[in-house]
Amino acid sequence: MKSSKRSFVLLFFSLFLFNALKSQETLEEYLNTHYYPFSLTNGFDVKTSVMLKQKLSPYKLVLQAEGGSHFLKLYEQLPMVWLSFLNNNFGTTRYFAEAGHSVSIVYNEYLRTGDAAYIVFPRRKPFWKNLYAFNQSIPESKRISYYGIDFESSRTYLLALRLILPNITAPAEITTSIDLIKNADPALADCDYITGLNKTLKKALDQNKKAFNDYFGNRYRDFERIVTNGASCNDIRNDRNPNMAANFLSFDREFNQQMYYGELGAAHTILTRRVTAASIINNSEQFKDKVCVVNLFCDNCSTAEEGKATNWTLRDVEKDIAAYFLPLCKTDFTLFDLTDDNPAIKKFRAYGQFLIIVRNQN
Numbered sequence: 001m002k003s004s005k006r007s008f009v010l011l012f013f014s015l016f017l018f019n020a021l022k023s024q025e026t027l028e029e030y031l032n033t034h035y036y037p038f039s040l041t042n043g044f045d046v047k048t049s050v051m052l053k054q055k056l057s058p059y060k061l062v063l064q065a066e067g068g069s070h071f072l073k074l075y076e077q078l079p080m081v082w083l084s085f086l087n088n089n090f091g092t093t094r095y096f097a098e099a100g101h102s103v104s105i106v107y108n109e110y111l112r113t114g115d116a117a118y119i120v121f122p123r124r125k126p127f128w129k130n131l132y133a134f135n136q137s138i139p140e141s142k143r144i145s146y147y148g149i150d151f152e153s154s155r156t157y158l159l160a161l162r163l164i165l166p167n168i169t170a171p172a173e174i175t176t177s178i179d180l181i182k183n184a185d186p187a188l189a190d191c192d193y194i195t196g197l198n199k200t201l202k203k204a205l206d207q208n209k210k211a212f213n214d215y216f217g218n219r220y221r222d223f224e225r226i227v228t229n230g231a232s233c234n235d236i237r238n239d240r241n242p243n244m245a246a247n248f249l250s251f252d253r254e255f256n257q258q259m260y261y262g263e264l265g266a267a268h269t270i271l272t273r274r275v276t277a278a279s280i281i282n283n284s285e286q287f288k289d290k291v292c293v294v295n296l297f298c299d300n301c302s303t304a305e306e307g308k309a310t311n312w313t314l315r316d317v318e319k320d321i322a323a324y325f326l327p328l329c330k331t332d333f334t335l336f337d338l339t340d341d342n343p344a345i346k347k348f349r350a351y352g353q354f355l356i357i358v359r360n361q362n
Contacts, residue, residue, distance in 0.1 A: 293352030
């Protein structure tokens, strides 16, 4: 009995000592065993995939930050690395991004039909073609759909509304509103024109919700989301984080999926600021501590549109990233796992649970 008790005490002490020594691990020691090179063409290797399946399992939203610049060409491919991995391993079928719901309606029409006329913003055309090809390679029930949680674009507002118009006669009390959508001039799709049109439709919706619901049927929620969006194209320079978070949480109340993937500008993702969309979602009742942020740091990156890519959202830790993380980056893309509860990485983990360092991109 005494021997058994002594063994238990020794085991307890050994575990305590092991954890104590582990907690004293230096930053260099930690990083040396927690970095994972990958490529945009081949994605994650077996070792990285095994790690990610384990480390991502507690989360419900993987949110990739667009660090450096929105215009980096790597964002034509990086989302597919995540989407294919999450779709295969967590059943992810919903992809959220910094766009309005009208944009998602138009692009989902492309994903449904393959008609490239619905790719209205050419900058990401290679990505959309790759996503379409990926969807065609898997069963229809597993295909990925796109959802915008930001303000409505004046370029897609009318196009989306016309796509969801049913081919039936509208109830008399909303005929004027439906005719307004049908007859609006797409050539005048500037911000002021669209916000004025939306104001008229929103007022009509407030007065005749049942008639609109009856008319649009299963596309009513699409109509309602566009018209009642809490931000508009006039808010492009304003703080849209609360609205983006509210729109995402509204989608989740309908979908309640195991795992989502999102891609937002880094100003909306870092967890150190409580006012970002990521932080608001992460602190919500629905998603308490269920948001996994993957930040992105650019080394020697530039774009024709914006010049040198900056890491301003990570500026307080930029020197340390350059000193300790960069020397481990032997390839252009390296993923660092910062999920462990280790004091050595505490200040980096505060920004997000993972960090991708990209090098020499434009």
